Amino acid sequence: MEFFYLKVFRYDPTKNAEPYYKTYKLPVEKGMTLLAALFKAKEEQDPSISFRYNCRAAICGSCAVKINGHANLACKVQITHLLEKYNTDTIIVEPAGNIRVLKDLVYDMDWVVDKLKRIKPWFIPKEPPPADGKEYRQDPFDHQKIDYASDCILCNSCMSDCNALKVNKDFLGPMVISKAYRFIADSRDGAKRERLEEVLKDFNLEWCVRCMECTTRCPKEVQPYENIIRTRIIAAEEGFKSPGEIHAEIFENDIYNRGLLNEMLLPMRQEGLLGAAKRAPFGLRMFFKGKVNIADFFGGHKVKRHEEVQKIMDKAREMKDKVKIKIIPDVHTVYEDKRKSKKKEVQS
Amino acid sequence: MKYAFYTGCSAKGVAPELYDSTKLVAEKLGMELIELEAATCCGAGAVQEKDEFLSLVINARNLALAEELGLDMLTICNTCTLMLREAKFKLDHDPEVRAAVNEVLKESGLEYKGTIEVTHFLWEVIDAVGLDKIKEMVVRPLKEFKIAPFYGCHIIRPPYLTGYEDPDNPTSIERLIEALGGTPVDHDARLACCGFHSFWSAEDKVTLRLTAMDTQAAKKEKADFMVTPCPLCHTQLDAMQPEAEEKIGVNIGMPVLHLPQLIGLAIGLKPKELGLHKHVISTKAIIEKVA
Numbered sequence: 001m002e003f004f005y006l007k008v009f010r011y012d013p014t015k016n017a018e019p020y021y022k023t024y025k026l027p028v029e030k031g032m033t034l035l036a037a038l039f040k041a042k043e044e045q046d047p048s049i050s051f052r053y054n055c056r057a058a059i060c061g062s063c064a065v066k067i068n069g070h071a072n073l074a075c076k077v078q079i080t081h082l083l084e085k086y087n088t089d090t091i092i093v094e095p096a097g098n099i100r101v102l103k104d105l106v107y108d109m110d111w112v113v114d115k116l117k118r119i120k121p122w123f124i125p126k127e128p129p130p131a132d133g134k135e136y137r138q139d140p141f142d143h144q145k146i147d148y149a150s151d152c153i154l155c156n157s158c159m160s161d162c163n164a165l166k167v168n169k170d171f172l173g174p175m176v177i178s179k180a181y182r183f184i185a186d187s188r189d190g191a192k193r194e195r196l197e198e199v200l201k202d203f204n205l206e207w208c209v210r211c212m213e214c215t216t217r218c219p220k221e222v223q224p225y226e227n228i229i230r231t232r233i234i235a236a237e238e239g240f241k242s243p244g245e246i247h248a249e250i251f252e253n254d255i256y257n258r259g260l261l262n263e264m265l266l267p268m269r270q271e272g273l274l275g276a277a278k279r280a281p282f283g284l285r286m287f288f289k290g291k292v293n294i295a296d297f298f299g300g301h302k303v304k305r306h307e308e309v310q311k312i313m314d315k316a317r318e319m320k321d322k323v324k325i326k327i328i329p330d331v332h333t334v335y336e337d338k339r340k341s342k343k344k345e346v347q348s
Numbered sequence: 349m350k351y352a353f354y355t356g357c358s359a360k361g362v363a364p365e366l367y368d369s370t371k372l373v374a375e376k377l378g379m380e381l382i383e384l385e386a387a388t389c390c391g392a393g394a395v396q397e398k399d400e401f402l403s404l405v406i407n408a409r410n411l412a413l414a415e416e417l418g419l420d421m422l423t424i425c426n427t428c429t430l431m432l433r434e435a436k437f438k439l440d441h442d443p444e445v446r447a448a449v450n451e452v453l454k455e456s457g458l459e460y461k462g463t464i465e466v467t468h469f470l471w472e473v474i475d476a477v478g479l480d481k482i483k484e485m486v487v488r489p490l491k492e493f494k495i496a497p498f499y500g501c502h503i504i505r506p507p508y509l510t511g512y513e514d515p516d517n518p519t520s521i522e523r524l525i526e527a528l529g530g531t532p533v534d535h536d537a538r539l540a541c542c543g544f545h546s547f548w549s550a551e552d553k554v555t556l557r558l559t560a561m562d563t564q565a566a567k568k569e570k571a572d573f574m575v576t577p578c579p580l581c582h583t584q585l586d587a588m589q590p591e592a593e594e595k596i597g598v599n600i601g602m603p604v605l606h607l608p609q610l611i612g613l614a615i616g617l618k619p620k621e622l623g624l625h626k627h628v629i630s631t632k633a634i635i636e637k638v639a
Binding site: 069167203229233243251264304308313315317320325326 | 399433452511628
């Protein structure tokens with residue numbers, strides 16, 4: 001391919017009420033990043049295009065945009081890769097999602113900064129500095145808990161594609177909760193409970209829908225989603241009660257008592273009798289569609305070899321505190337799929 | 349094609365039509381399913397966010413049950429797929445945790461060895477059965493239908509655990525729809541989230557808003573119905589659609605099919621056998637058309 005089309009979101013509230021798209025024809029050059037393409041369009045065709053950038057090396061986090069619908073740093077992706085990935089001759093560039101656009105690809109980060117302030121994204125020491133005058137220290141196991149979370153460059157990619165933020169701007173968002181986790185999980189930090197209380201206001205921490213967009217988008221492998229879950233684990237350990245915590249308890253009990261989740265009795269246990277009454281229209285609907293197993297109201301059936309499950313769960317709870325689970329083997333490790341069926345097909 | 353069949357809770361609970369249609373379609377496609385009747389719930393992300401070690405133990409046991417049979421584990425739920433793969437990933441890469449988990453499993457005479465794979469029905473239909481064979485088996489092409497794929501999060505994200513296809517531009521369901529003679533519809537919610545997993549914490553604030561947005565996106569593109577490989581997405585988009593409609597005050601009425609039901613219709617199984625009458629949003633228009 002000799003040329004490609006860069007379709008850029010354009011918006012200038014001082015001139016037009018509505019945004020529009022403008023397309024620029026550019027040569028395909030090996031190694032050209034999307035940011036370089038934006039520069040080429042601006043310098044040679046249209047000086048009015050606005051976009052943010054600084055380091056050009058995926059460090060500063062200024063140039064996050066939506067590329068064919070998915071957030072990433074403009075300086076981190078190459079044109080040839082994008083054209084191949086989407087099997088297209090057109091790359092659509094839009095500002096990050098879930099945020100107020102100021103002009104073209106430039107958006108208002110104040111909104112995110114205000115959220116960040118709520119969780120106090122700075123170190124609040126638990127103790128005075130060590131008497132030997134050296135810095136605060138922690139052991140390697142404690143450090144690995146916050147190592148990846150500390151790599152966040154606040155680029156907004158995760159916030160852009162967050163499904164919960166898409167429908168409710170009051171959600172703190174993955175970047176903010178992940179940043180809170182970085183301090184909540186820090187063995188040297190003294191404001192753990194205060195920060196947990198903040199992220200748990202109105203159970204905000206549990207508005208996350210586990211869609212994993214944030215972790216998929218993050219250009220620095222910070223794993224915001226995993227950090228949200230790790231924060232929930234810490235909140236449970238610290239004794240905070242929440243709908244999510246009750247939900248987890250119901251699952252644990254059902255696995256212990258019968259193996260599979262008893263969906264029929266879930267609403268009553270989750271929200272009490274009154275809450276369950278609210279679900280009556282839903283329940284009746286499910287009943288008339290043949291989706292309700294009456295036996296489950298009386299406990300239902302158990303999985304086979306169920307006694308094994310109780311034995312191992314008892315033992316697991318007994319051993320829990322002795323086991324140190326590292327947060328991840330290595331951030332670049334990926335699941336290696338060894339499916340037999342897949343292999344068979346490749347061989348044949 | 350023989351698999352250790354992990355049903356998950358939904359197929360044994362609120363989505364019996366998924367269980368039935370999977371069994372019927374698998375048999376027709378020549379996939380032998382040995383049901384893991386001793387398997388438990390995968391924790392669904394709920395146990396995982398309270399007691400990580402316990403969730404690893406439970407899923408190491410589930411995986412060990414498939415290892416006993418020496419068969420890859422076939423799942424029919426996106427979240428089960430991801431939870432089992434996540435557990436496997438951690439057990440395979442952290443020898444200390446694996447040793448601790450095996451110490452627990454010893455109580456019941458089991459051991460996690462890491463010898464089998466966790467796969468999803470969709471992936472096996474494409475890779476093991478193959479779209480060419482599917483095409484040959486089609487007796488009732490779905491040519492009059494515009495079908496909106498809804499992947500569901502946990503079969504495409506996060507890529508370091510799923511890895512089957514590009515999470516930014518997956519094509520498996522579209523390719524399958526085309527093989528069945530249908531027309532895939534591109535829509536804004538193709539890769540979006542149904543909202544299921546925050547239901548009990550943010551039903552009004554997040555979940556139902558997403559459900560409404562997703563089903564409306566399919567409707568906007570004039571899809572006849574949506575199709576999903578995940579029963580949790582299905583429960584959310586189908587059974588909870590009336591709540592979502594009420595929430596936004598708009599009638600949507602978008603039917604949602606399970607993936608095996610879609611295949612079943614095209615390879616000549618009856619809508620009734622596939623349980624299409626068990627859906628909350630009426631599938632009458634689809635049933636009439638295929639009759």
